Amino acid sequence: MPRVDFERDLRQLQDDLLFLGSMVEKAIAKALDALKRRDFSASQEVLEEDNIIDRKRFEIEEKCIDLIATQQPLARDLRILITVLHVAVELERMGDYAEGIAKISLNMGDEAPLKPLIDIPRMGELAAKMLRQSLDAFVNRDIVGAHSVSEADDEVDALYEQVYRELLTFMIEDPSKVKRATYLLWVSHDLERIADRATNIAERVVYLVTGKLVEMKTSKY
């Protein structure tokens, strides 16, 4: 009894999750790009597309619950479903951070960014890469890949610290820049959180493969 239907549903569910991942990845890139180009309509689109991400996440959750209720999954099947359930939540939260960045961009209005955006897009790229890597590790059941995600998080943390100090200096030197500095601080904070959540996904991959729940690395932030 190879459980053909259940196998198909499990595969479909994992495909759905990867699709959600690609949506989130696009949202992050688009939000940063819109911020950089001061493109309000693009930011607006990110806000709207986040609703689709939210719906997709619930869809995945419901499918997981259905399968748990009807198929009594055990062992690897159970771990796959639990992992998908958690990762879907992580991805949806990442989507919310992208939405947050889009909102900041809209709030900034006509004000020019405090400084040219160099480190922040770099953070964004790193975070997006971590997300890709963590999902690749999920697909390939790859513990080594999962660990490299948590190592990349150090880099993001380092960049975040750098951006933070820089913006702090701006604020101390000239209190009138506090508002504009804060906008960027929020953006960089959102990106740092995205990277942390990619690490969470990597932790779930470790659970999926080994059955062990481990905290990979405590982020400084």
Added chain:
Amino acid sequence: MVQSQQESETLEPVAGQSQSDENVLAARNLSVWYGNFRAVRDINLDVKRNSVLALIGPSGCGKSTLLRCFNRMNDLVLNSRVEGQIIYNGTDLYAPSTDSTEVRARVGMVFQKPNPFPKTIFENVAFGLRVNGFKGNLQEAVERSLRQSALWEEVKDRLNSSALELSGGQQQRLCIARALAVEPEVILMDEPCSALDPVATLAIEDLIRQLVAKYTIIIVTHNMQQAARVSHETAFLMVGEDRAGYLVEMDATDKIFTNPSHEQTEAYITGRFS
């Protein structure tokens, strides 16, 4: 306990077998033969005191045969032969000096289909006490067993009516009470819920979890969820190329059901076994 008041007549310690107090039963290189056919091969496992051990595996993997070694019920099968040892509190149950009826008074058994005797409820529970020459207060002992098996309230007013009037679930709890009456240390259960409806099944499972405070229970089950619900440890048996059952792995139940070590266990419990 009834037992502790009485010295064993036939159970003698095995020389050189030191067994920690933690384990009440152990199988050592155990093989069972029916004529020329080896039903189980080279089983080694330990059963922790006051725990529930579930034996799972596909049909024909010898889990019932293994179970029936622990109280020497296999002796009743024609041409059956046991190699290796079953160590019970440091004594070998298959030593030539061991009396199988004494073993069975200490290791009780509950069967797949409820099989109360066609006698009254009282006489069913009293049976084991009577055949083993119990000299104490029979009424009290029967009541105690029925209370332990959560049946007392349901039958206290009709102890003298036939056990066969009870529902299937009640009959199975009566069979458990009957096994408990002589206060064995271990209770073997051979698919005790396979003939019961879901409600009666859950009642038996509740009972098993209560009984484990006082007894050690080994249960054979085809129902994976049941094994997951009631047992502390799970042993997975497979059928080999030679059609003999062997132990694939034994581990904590939550480990077996979330992340078993062997691919075969994984395939079996996730229903990918063919």
Added chain:
Amino acid sequence: MATNPSIQEQLNPRLSYRKKLGSVVYFLLLAAVLVGIVSLIVLLARILFEGIPWLSWHFISDYPSRFPERAGLKSALFGTLWIMGLVAAFTIPIGVGAAVYLEEYSPKNWFSNIIEVNISNLAGVPSIVYGLLGLALFVQWMAIGRTVLAGALTLTLLVLPIIILASREAIRGVPDAYRQAGYALGADQWQVVRRIVLPSALPGILTGTILALSRAIGEAAPVIAISALVYLTFVPTDPLDRFTVLPIQIYTWVSRPQDEFRGLAAAGIIVLLVILLSMNAIAIYLRNKYQQRSRE
């Protein structure tokens, strides 16, 4: 579309033919039953018609006589009761014991197979053969004489196979699950047999035994070989007395030339039938009673 005709189209149910055939078979089977029942009713009616006028208290309490109006069957009735009691006393322990041994104790090998086949064969041996065996074995060789004891022993041989077979059947009917449960509680073999197997098999054993006993008291042939006495004017008082039984008494009356004795024979048959039917009734009653106790 050139498709093959569907299976449904190719069916030819011939419903009316099947219905007719069904009712023909039904009536043939019913007729087969009626042949037996009707002839039995005719026989009974004739016996009752001829015998009832001769039934009276003195018919039961008087000894046989040359004069039909004074003749009774006291000696035969008591002979039958004696035989019944002794046969029961001999066959029950031996028959049930043998059945228990064969079902519960004997190892399954060629020896037990031979015993089994022989017991089944013995149940089919004609009763006169047992009579001749009893004559040679008990009456002459063991020199017991033509006594109640010799008759009872002979009939014991006759019905023993039946009781063994019936008891084995009853013991085999006890679910193995009961034995397993007994052993699992630390009972040994004898405790399992005595406390579980025998009580559960009792209704079947009783029924078989009573039916076998009623066969014993209905038999004439072996008793004629043993007793040979057809005219007795005393009741046996111990097992070494001489005796006669109802079937023999009936047989002698039938063979008398006078018509009146045929009436007496019919009356004797009624008495014998009453005894047989009440034994069967007891058997049915006991079976139902114990079955209720064990099945409800």
